[in-house]
Amino acid sequence: MVSVHTSPLSQPGTGDAGGLNVYVVETAKRLAERGVEVDIFTRRTSAALGEQVQLVPGVTVHHIAAGPYEGLGKEDLPGQLCAFAAGMMRVGASKPEGHYDLVHSHYWLSGQVGWLAADRWRVPLIHTMHTMARVKNAQLADGDTPEPAGREIGEEQVVAAATKLVANTPGEARELIELYGADSSKVEVVTPGVDLDAFSPTDGAGRREARAHHGVEPDAQVVLFVGRIQPLKAPDVLVRAVAELVAEQPERRSRLRLVVVGGPSGSGLDKPLALQTLARDLGVKDVVDFVPPVDRSALVRWFHAADVVAVPSHSESFGLVAIEASASGTPVVAAAVGGLPTAVGDGGVLVEGHDPLDWARALGSLLDDDARRAEFGERAVAHARQYGWDVSVDRLLDIYANACHDDASTDIDASRALAGVPSAIVP
Template sequence: MRVAMISMHTSPLQQPGIGDAGGMNVYILNVAIHLAKLGVTVDIYTRATRPSQGTVVQLQPNLRVINVVAGPYEGLSKEELCTQLTAFARGVLEFVRENHIDYDLVHSHYWLSGQVGWLIRDVWQVPLVHTAHTLAAVKNHHRSLTDTPESEARRICEQQLVDNANLLVVNTSEESNDLVHHYDAQPAKIRMMTPGTDTELFTPGTERNTERARRELGIPLCAKVVAFVGRLQEFKGPQVLIRATERLVARDPNRNLKVLICGGASGAGAALENYIGLVHELGLEHRVRFLDPRPPEELVEIYRAADIVAAPSYNESFGLVVIEAQASGTPVIAARVGGLPIVVADGETGILVDGHDPDDWADAIARMLDDDAMRLAMAEQAVTHAAQFSWQSSAAALVEIYREALADVSTPSGPRVG
């Protein structure tokens, strides 16, 4: 089986937490790696953002990243990339034609890639499998009052993909319900594939590991530490954690609390300075530290250094950070939204919070930090809970979805590329 995977707006080679790179990058890369191990040949097409990488990057046997030139390497925001859909699609078609490649199936990720996938599906006469990752209607429904709404143009494009893709892949039943409710999707076209985590990398550290992680980060060993990992945008909720921290300090100025916020600004109007400014405004300079995004092998040290990982998102299709944290032996406090209630066992591996009121978040954080026995029990159960999610099983499930799409007699018939 040979699959053309489309990830136009963000490359799996980019560092998650910077710009538009996030959980989707982790998802695409790890699924592709394990598909390749199962014998599926995968080419990931993405927009070139610098010339030094070259056109083809061979990651491992059966897996390549193809960098397609579409517009300038730098200077285009995600909101402007729709102007380059034609150029990107032409680049994909040209590469395939020049290299005489014959694909069995197209798998697109996110709506921009889906628009390209929809076109080349009809050119190549092969099935199109589409994964939305996030949806405009859902983001607008759950967004904070100050967050920038998603455009109606995006929602229309997503509706076209829901109507025209052969199969739609979702992470959770919640996401399936969103497609049906907001986009009138046919349930018969929806397939669920639960994402995973790297359980060999994200493992609980020993007491010595935790001490070393804290020393390297310059965190006192006696402090209680709450960490946020992700892109800095209103939708992810870092401002909720910052305001909850202010409430905790106001209640008990002597509380030995440190907060780590690891990630880069992302999205329209987002800027690191906004969050630094909020920290200064609330007088939390000595409580809150900002850390640059880092690769997984370093990110695990953040999880190990923390007593709690907070995920105050306004919606999450799944929540890879939450699974990574639990696999690393760190309990979580997460918003009761999207797929987070699936990946967090409420009261067993963490606490789910209704809404985004900073006082409610302060209550949950205090409850977990002040009850060492409960927190340590949750940490132990978190590892067992996370173990049921693996990229190997995710890839195996996706292979079956691909086979079903290939067997679909409704796939347009006609000449193949090559």
Template sequence: MPPVRRVAMLSLHTSPLEQPGAGDAGGMNVYVRSVALELARVGVEVDIFTRRTGEERPSWEEMADGVRVHHLAAGPPHRIPKEALPQLTGTFTAALTEVAGALAGGGVDVLHSHYWVSGTVGLTVARKLKLPLVHSMHTMAKVKNLRMKNLGTAEPPVRVSGEQAVVSGAARLIANTSTEASELESLYGAHAERIDVVAPGVDLETFNPGSREISRSLLQFPQRSFHVVFAGRIQKLKGPQVLVAAVRELVERRPDIPLTVSILGSRSGSDALKLQPLIDDAGLHDIVRLYPPVKAAQLAHWFRAADVVVMPSFSESFGLVALEAQACGTPVLAANVGGLPQAVSDGRTGLLVEGHSAGGWSAALERLFDDTPYREALGRGAAVHALAFGWQRTALLTAQSYRTAVERFSSIAAR
């Protein structure tokens, strides 16, 4: 099987240098950055191409040995809503084509695009350079439309058709879970033999068990409170409104619970939420507090300071937050959707909740408060479970997908 020494990653949607939880940055930022760093450690050089979002950004910068981030001029040099990105695919393709000579002559073996907008660009560039394209969806329009029927506008047809073109044209598709692989097959007609299932990972050096007391002291939280944490973008898709409704019901039913709820993140996307008015209307301003996104090392303290981390998402391709929280020894209460059932082992590392009713979520929170030994056992199981998801494993399996793509692409070209 041919070796792969250099890969060009396309991430028009967002830069791996952005703060997760802010704007449109999230798990995909963590994914691209972490996989790139681990690929470099196993001998695969990575060039990441993204859109310039600030005048101060250099044309390229080194993220680590063997990993470079290139900022291409495509559209205005500032952040724009991701809904506007399809209008920039032509300019991004042109900007990338300008450096295509350097790519073609620089020993690039494969292109790897992330999210559908990058995938459509990747198809064009791959044809120009005569290189195989590997694509990671991260999220899919048809899946979101099925799961969010009553939560906002449907994903646009241009995205659906763009994703279909990528599925049909990419040499390999990388799915986070077997569930996502099945969705690619059933909803987009992908061929199973072109799909590689590669689970995301977790930074086990940053996210690991520690003292809840120490983390609470650092964050100035009372030791005896029942602390619930949500971390993610403040949008309907992620479900923080479900948490607020559940907390309102729980407070009314069980005023004896010393409840503290921390929501970390910022508003994002067309389904962004104004969460503070919901909190105020529910009379929860003394219990539920909003905080801005934080760096990974600080986020680990928030997870360690929590009794439970909640993910009431309506759609998740995997759920990196669930892994990070579990790695810190904290159980996760997650919606039974998408990849979350594979990220969270129900009854062993956390609990999966069916649906998004306030009653269902408040009952699950109440159960975890009332049964401290069970909650602590879930936390111990969570820490062990997360050990199987290091980023090195993700990178090695990704490199294997690259080699398969190159081998099959070369055999077709030789015919």
């Protein structure tokens, strides 16, 4: 696996770490459980990181030196792809001939390197976009920076080079075909999953314990946002929505809480305190709490402590936070974009657009209806049970096997053709 710009060892919610990191970790672990050895290649960002780190038995993370460890943004990484590829080739050269059966690259930067590696090692290239420039640019948040043309060109090249393209949802598959001209026969849909052991519902006692652990009042109405703080994820919509709720019903102020769990990322790094400033300017500084990114156990407690989890993103290829919240039994209010309708299912509410008034109404009506929230919570758990990571990995293994078989058949055809043997006689 190739994940150039973000390490699977990084804490989701910090820097560029998010759903992609979770995807790589969870699929790699389960592939190893099935006897598939996995090497993950990622860029080294600290001298303290070892060149090789075992994630779990059977999964090794290789930290490749490509540019300075600190101070490089994701937009600077195209200039380091040659150095990264060279480091990856050195690792490959230390392995026996034919050691790697295939390359699975994640995000377009990784696809560029994966393309070279797959070509060098004469193996299939499987690629997962995770996000796409043309989709993001079509749904850009106000004031956000468009993705550059160079990324669009790079994505087109990877789409053309890949043996198979893995889309998170049927909608993303259509976008690959319609926006990037992907060959429909190369596109496969594999819905991401959720760790059903880690994310599971709780009872009333568990909810009280979770609230006490995080210092949340027993009678508080809690809206939870989890993710990187940047315009794409639209946490500002929630700050404006709670301001609308308080303005319409001032008595809410003493109980209403918006909890934002995450750190600035991407274009949000330009104004890291913009959300705090917005809360102050709108007069709801006392209603909004900011919490740094947390580990999985603390995140589960936050899901249990919340009444509603809100996912107002302008673009999401799937929405792992939504499915994790659902598995935890917490209803979701999400934007009706990308893969979020698939992730939410009938376990929550979808909001068209990003008008704070619409979000205030959706959140307020759910916060004020205990029976409706409980019903959505039960539906959410049932919906999430269909999306365990084991299901995703079983599907990936089928795609890997077919790609390797097709690749081997192509090699046989090519060798016979070179020898003057008609390929039609190959069984």
